[in-house]
Amino acid sequence: MIWLGSKRGYLSDWVTQRWVQFSGRRVSLASEPWLAGPIAPTTGIGPDYFAVLASTEGLRLHNSDTAAGVISDFTTLRGPSFEPSNVHPSVARFYEQTSGYELDAWAEWCGLFRPFGWLLAVLFSRRLQQLNIPLSGLDTSKGLTSEVLQFIDPATESPRHTAWFRRLRGSGNVLYAGFYSVCALSGHSEPCVKVVFPLPNGNAIVIMRTACRADGSFVVTSAGDRFGEPGFYFTVHGDSGTVWARYVRALRESIHVFPAENGFLRADHVLTYFGATFLRLHYRMRRQPNAA
Numbered sequence: 001m002i003w004l005g006s007k008r009g010y011l012s013d014w015v016t017q018r019w020v021q022f023s024g025r026r027v028s029l030a031s032e033p034w035l036a037g038p039i040a041p042t043t044g045i046g047p048d049y050f051a052v053l054a055s056t057e058g059l060r061l062h063n064s065d066t067a068a069g070v071i072s073d074f075t076t077l078r079g080p081s082f083e084p085s086n087v088h089p090s091v092a093r094f095y096e097q098t099s100g101y102e103l104d105a106w107a108e109w110c111g112l113f114r115p116f117g118w119l120l121a122v123l124f125s126r127r128l129q130q131l132n133i134p135l136s137g138l139d140t141s142k143g144l145t146s147e148v149l150q151f152i153d154p155a156t157e158s159p160r161h162t163a164w165f166r167r168l169r170g171s172g173n174v175l176y177a178g179f180y181s182v183c184a185l186s187g188h189s190e191p192c193v194k195v196v197f198p199l200p201n202g203n204a205i206v207i208m209r210t211a212c213r214a215d216g217s218f219v220v221t222s223a224g225d226r227f228g229e230p231g232f233y234f235t236v237h238g239d240s241g242t243v244w245a246r247y248v249r250a251l252r253e254s255i256h257v258f259p260a261e262n263g264f265l266r267a268d269h270v271l272t273y274f275g276a277t278f279l280r281l282h283y284r285m286r287r288q289p290n291a292a
Contacts, residue, residue: 001127009042012123013200017236020202024246025227026238032228034183035245037196037203038161039237044128045177045198050163054151059160062150067100070148070164070180071193077182077210079190088216090259094285098164099148101265105175106282107134113278125173130197131204132173133279142169183207185228192230193220202236202243206253217258225249250274263287 002011029036038053054061062068071077074092075084084092094101109117117135125132134140144166151161166175176197183194190209197204207230208220224231227247234246253271260266269281 006042009200010127013042013128016234017201020234020236020246021244024234024236024244026242026244029241029243032186032245034185034194034207035205035233035235035243037194037205037235038179038198039203040128040130040198040200042200044200045130045174049177049198050149050165053161057151057160059151059153062152062159067097068148068150068162069094069096069098070162071095071182072159072162077191077193079210082190082210082212086212086216087218088259090263090265091216091218091257094257094265094287097287099146101146101285101287103144103146103166104284105134105140105144107136107140108280108282109135110276110278110280113273113276116278128199129174130177130199132168132171132175133281134168134175139168139170144175145169185230187228188230199234202234205233205235207231207233208253208255215258217256219254219256221252221254223252223254260284 003009004011004014008014027035040049050061074087074095078084114135117133121132121135147165149163149165150159151163152158153160161179162181163177163179165177167173168175179196179198181194182191184191185207193208193210195206195208206222208222209230211219211221213219222231226249227245232248232251234248236244238244250273251271253269255267255269257265257267263286265285267283267285269283270277271279
């Protein structure tokens, strides 16, 4: 890998950032606050990333004996066409007490997309310790760690950020380091689930619309048609509260969470590119007996 210095980082990252700037749009975070989110240094997410982030923003990392959730109050997702009380209570509880669950995962790359997964891992994921999507069943055979970190604002004693940190036990690689929140888009009446994945000098943001099925299962989908709608965004942060943002309409994902056998929960995570499924992830979640 070619290193261009502490400001530019590695050549592959620098090229990706230039693509975002040239093909995206420059916007103000004051007018589009839903594009705001933590970023990573050019070296990626190291072992002290979360502590440094808390210190830089004057926050404290929250340690608690009680289970913390990626969405502290599921009812904040209520909208004109989505009623949280229609979701099965066990599913809502998972989102509100995420750290109280043990996770198992399986990955299934589809057809010709498998080399793309290997290339992503070699060029970006393993080096940045972010989005280390499993390449085979062996990657997840020893399970996952799951930790929810809350960054508390001392002035309000409420979380400013909530991060869900998942690591592959076998390799130690970071599967996902995502910051979860509920956001509102201008021109979109429903609250959405927002996940921010820090990247060098910017981030990847997934905005997902919500839905409830008749059986009480919960579905989030990152699908839209244009900038400002749910979907996948790459951002590069500039000066004075501005970002360059690239909406990637071809990349979509859906996550279906539902109650399963023996008190387990399951989730099917499907990612598509131009309508073709390239990856399926399957999760099984079990609530720990001592989860508060």
